[in-house]
Amino acid sequence: MFTGLVEERGTVRAIRTNAIGVRLEIAAELILTDASVGSSIAVCGCCLTVVELGDGWWAADVVSETLNRSTLGSLRAGDGVNLERPVRLSDRLGGHLVQGHVDGVGVVVARRDLSDGSARLRFEPPREILRYIVEKGSIAIEGVSLTIAGIDAIGFEIALIPHTLAVTTLGALRVGSRVNLEVDILAKYVEKLLPPVASAVGRAS
Incomplete structure (x- = not known):
């Protein structure tokens, strides 16, 4: 489990094809201070497992x-990636609960600096996840916890402060850029619970 507060912007060092997909090598510093083989690290919002560690880099297999x-x-090699270690129970929850499970890929359709x-x-x-997005609610974009600033029938808007633009990969987004999206897990739990509750209320009345 993560919080969507990016700790470090790493750099893709190499991508090597293997039997299950690829082995992704990423150059990093901060997140390696307590990493070991088997640790989880979120890469642009995707929870990956450390399978190899080197001097200033680590690797994960991606299926x-x-x-x-x-x-x-x-x-591609040289690309920047947002990195975050899992949250500890003693940590402040500065963002929101992020699982590291991408719900869909969205597209940037407008940018105003x-x-x-x-x-x-x-x-x-993707249309199927739009129902989980609400104004002033939370969403993870490329692993970054953000607040929905506006929404309509086909899309939503985000306001990004200079700090977020500077320390994450979001500053490089342009019209046409594709991004990982993870909606708030609480919205999906509520949807799962509502049909039985609605049926029970109907029977009681």
Whole structure:
């Protein structure tokens, strides 16, 4: 479990094809201070397992399912990636609960850079996850916990402060960029519970 607060922006060092998909090697520093083989690390919102450690880098195996259902399949050597270690029970929950399980890939359809250094971006998500997105609710975009600034029938908007633009990969997003999206897990639990509750209320009346 993660919080969507990116700890470090790493760099893709190499991508090597293997029997299950690819082995992704990432250069990093901070997140390696307590990492070991078997540790979990979120890469642009995808929870991956450390399978190899080197001097200033680590590697994870990424299966075809993950490559096909996320933006990891389009990564190239030299690309920047958002990195976060799992949350500890003693940590502050500065963002929101993020599982590291991508629900779908969205597309940037508009970007407006403002004079104060912030930016307003509009995204179009897969239609099937739009129902879980609400104004002022939380969403993880490329592993970054963000607040929905506006929503309509086909998309939503995010306001990004200069700090987020500077320390994450979101600053490089342009119209046409694809992004990993994970909706708030609480919304899916509520949806799962509502039909039985509604049926019980109907029977009682």
